[in-house]
Amino acid sequence: MITVVAGLMLLPLIPLQAGELIPPKSFKAYDTPNDGGESISLVWRASPSDSPEVDYVLHMANSPEGPWQEVMRVRSNTYYKNSALERFGFRKRNKDTHLLQIDPRRHFSSDKNRKALYYFKLAIARGEEFIPVEKVVSGRARGNWFNTAKLNNFIIMIAFSGVVLFFIIHARRNPKLFLRKISGLDAVDEALGRATEMGRPVLFVHGLTGMGSISTMASVNILSRIANRIAEYDAELKVVNNDPIVLSVSQEVVKEAYLEAGRPDAYNQDNVVMVASEQFPYVAAVGGIMTRERPAANFFMGYFYAESLILAETGASTGAIQIAGTDSYTQLPFFITTCDYTLMGEELYAASAYLSREPMLLGSLRAQDLGKAAIIVILFFGTALSSFGIGFISQVFRAF
Amino acid sequence: MSFLRRTVPLAIAFTVGVLMAFQYFVPHPHSKAFLELMTRWDRIIAGFAVFIGIYSLFHLHWTRIRRKAAGWGYSIFVFLGAGITIAFGLYNGGEAFWHDKKEDTMFDWLFLYVQVPAGATIFSILAFFMASAAYRTFRARTVESTVLLIAAIIVMLGRVPVGALISPYIPVVADWIMGVPNLAAKRGILLGVSLGAIATSIKIIFGVERQYLGGGD
Numbered sequence: 001m002i003t004v005v006a007g008l009m010l011l012p013l014i015p016l017q018a019g020e021l022i023p024p025k026s027f028k029a030y031d032t033p034n035d036g037g038e039s040i041s042l043v044w045r046a047s048p049s050d051s052p053e054v055d056y057v058l059h060m061a062n063s064p065e066g067p068w069q070e071v072m073r074v075r076s077n078t079y080y081k082n083s084a085l086e087r088f089g090f091r092k093r094n095k096d097t098h099l100l101q102i103d104p105r106r107h108f109s110s111d112k113n114r115k116a117l118y119y120f121k122l123a124i125a126r127g128e129e130f131i132p133v134e135k136v137v138s139g140r141a142r143g144n145w146f147n148t149a150k151l152n153n154f155i156i157m158i159a160f161s162g163v164v165l166f167f168i169i170h171a172r173r174n175p176k177l178f179l180r181k182i183s184g185l186d187a188v189d190e191a192l193g194r195a196t197e198m199g200r201p202v203l204f205v206h207g208l209t210g211m212g213s214i215s216t217m218a219s220v221n222i223l224s225r226i227a228n229r230i231a232e233y234d235a236e237l238k239v240v241n242n243d244p245i246v247l248s249v250s251q252e253v254v255k256e257a258y259l260e261a262g263r264p265d266a267y268n269q270d271n272v273v274m275v276a277s278e279q280f281p282y283v284a285a286v287g288g289i290m291t292r293e294r295p296a297a298n299f300f301m302g303y304f305y306a307e308s309l310i311l312a313e314t315g316a317s318t319g320a321i322q323i324a325g326t327d328s329y330t331q332l333p334f335f336i337t338t339c340d341y342t343l344m345g346e347e348l349y350a351a352s353a354y355l356s357r358e359p360m361l362l363g364s365l366r367a368q369d370l371g372k373a374a375i376i377v378i379l380f381f382g383t384a385l386s387s388f389g390i391g392f393i394s395q396v397f398r399a400f
Numbered sequence: 401m402s403f404l405r406r407t408v409p410l411a412i413a414f415t416v417g418v419l420m421a422f423q424y425f426v427p428h429p430h431s432k433a434f435l436e437l438m439t440r441w442d443r444i445i446a447g448f449a450v451f452i453g454i455y456s457l458f459h460l461h462w463t464r465i466r467r468k469a470a471g472w473g474y475s476i477f478v479f480l481g482a483g484i485t486i487a488f489g490l491y492n493g494g495e496a497f498w499h500d501k502k503e504d505t506m507f508d509w510l511f512l513y514v515q516v517p518a519g520a521t522i523f524s525i526l527a528f529f530m531a532s533a534a535y536r537t538f539r540a541r542t543v544e545s546t547v548l549l550i551a552a553i554i555v556m557l558g559r560v561p562v563g564a565l566i567s568p569y570i571p572v573v574a575d576w577i578m579g580v581p582n583l584a585a586k587r588g589i590l591l592g593v594s595l596g597a598i599a600t601s602i603k604i605i606f607g608v609e610r611q612y613l614g615g616g617d
Contacts, residue, residue, distance in 0.1 A: 035427050036431075036432055037429060143428035144426075144427050145426055146426060147425055147426070150424070150425050153425070154425050157421070161598070164598070164599050164602045168608055210446070214600055217604060224611035241453075243449075244450055244452045244456075245445065245449045247449075247453055247456055253611065256613075270459065270460055273456050273457070274452075274453040274456040275460075278519065280519035280520075280522040281518075283522050284522055288471070306526060309533060310522070310525055310529055313532060329589045329590065332589070334533065336537075337533045337537040345593040346596030348596070349593075349600045352609060361609060364603055364608070365599075367599060368592075368599050372591065372595060375591055375595075
């Protein structure tokens with residue numbers, strides 16, 4: 001009975017409380033961190049009045065006296081700081097802080113000064129009601145010299161680079177490094193020997209990516225090693241390309257390899273050619289070479305797309321021994337099913353070091369193995385900790 | 401000569417390699433401008449390199465025709481195809497090539513009704529090659545190929561309506577195979593590839609790996 005009476009007494013107060021707009025606190029403006037000077041961040045603590053019916057209205061000016069223009073109106077239960085993890089991290093209070101990022105040049109496009117100071121006023125509004133925050137804040141957009149959101153990536157890069165360089169120097173002092181066997185690379189000599197005995201050419205097929213791709217760089221390095229041995233064996237090497245820059249590099253690499261082997265006379269520029277620049281014309285041209293010239297060995301090295309299976313199946317139908325190497329994981333199954341040997345993923349990058357047996361190059365392989373061991377340990381502990389609800393490892397390794 | 405052929409390219413590779421690696425971490429407008437500059441240079445070099453590619457292609461096929469090499473008749477089509485396309489490209493639908501490209505010209509027709517269908521024809525062969533490769537691989541000779549065969553059958557059935565008709569568990573198992581063992585293997589390969597790519601980049605930047613310059617030293 002007492003509860004009911006108390007409830008009835010409070011009834012007239014309810015509409016008054018619902019209608020009361022409480023302006024937000026701690027309104028601040030500052031340069032958005034980790035950007036190129038494109039925006040100014042505006043933050044304020046969430047108001048108790050936040051609801052889908054209430055809006056925040058932002059006004060902006062390029063002088064404290066105005067004129068002011070409305071630049072944004074947003075629902076008060078949206079635009080929180082935790083939506084920009086890449087800039088503001090995982091702090092718990094971010095979910096109670098509103099964030100708006102304003103590109104001043106969108107609203108003041110005539111301003112030539114990129115570092116101009118801008119002024120902001122905030123108000124909370126519902127229908128006709130409009131309560132401004134007393135404080136006027138100012139901020140300027142500046143370009144940042146380091147993206148702290150990528151700090152984890154930066155540390156990993158520096159650490160892993162350090163490990164690679166350490167093992168390269170270490171390998172120079174201790175050249176007898178153990179190296180696990182890679183069957184695909186052990187078979188290179190077998191394939192070249194077969195081609196020499198049969199008197200048929202060796203065909204080297206580049207992937208579709210250009211010289212900017214690390215897999216093409218790796219395949220060019222392998223080409224150099226293969227060309228050197230072919231020159232020694234006095235066999236014929238044909239290299240097909242689909243990119244003119246890769247063609248130029250391949251011609252130079254093969255020429256130098258023949259020169260190094262003491263057989264510059266055996267080099268024929270017409271054997272290192274560009275056959276087509278488009279994907280399927282390239283397939284048709286290479287398929288034609290395979291069926292007409294019947295190479296004894298085919299090497300597919302680099303980054304391949306849908307053409308991988310067509311090329312490898314055509315090669316298999318001619319009876320050639322085939323060795324493929326790619327870091328394109330979607331095409332790996334096709335090469336594995338149709339080629340005699342396949343270099344999977346990082347084995348493509350390891351190939352040049354493995355074939356040359358140069359200690360300095362082999363050192364990097366040890367670093368790669370160490371990197372993989374570290375990743376396995378981190379994955380193991382990360383999974384175990386996540387299973388107990390501790391997820392900081394996934395936050396530490398999050399990429400932005 | 402060694403200075404120009406070795407030292408200068410290695411110095412350029414080191415300088416640009418280090419700058420580009422750090423560029424990724426610097427959001428400043430100067431950093432973006434540097435990236436834009438490098439990208440523009442790349443496009444300009446690629447533009448000039450096209451002439452080297454065309455020369456290589458024409459030289460190869462001209463030599464084949466001259467020597468009457470096996471299948472030399474096909475090389476004539478290279479010159480015919482290239483000649484007709486270049487001619488219509490320069491003609492530009494009646495306006496000269498230095499004007500903006502006109503739409504619906506003979507050049508577009510050649511691309512849409514010759515090159516695209518020809519490419520699609522080559523692509524369609526993939527289905528037949530996939531069947532022949534699958535036949536060779538899925539013969540259950542070893543334990544590994546038997547596992548592969550069973551997994552492939554489940555995934556194939558799980559992806560078509562008849563799989564669910566046979567048993568409602570087939571699509572579930574198919575999804576599990578794709579989402580757990582397949583994804584785990586894929587991520588394992590990707591991690592290895594990433595480490596390998598970084599190690600190779602470091603070797604190139606520091607001049608340890610220099611085969612791409614031709615020769616070893």
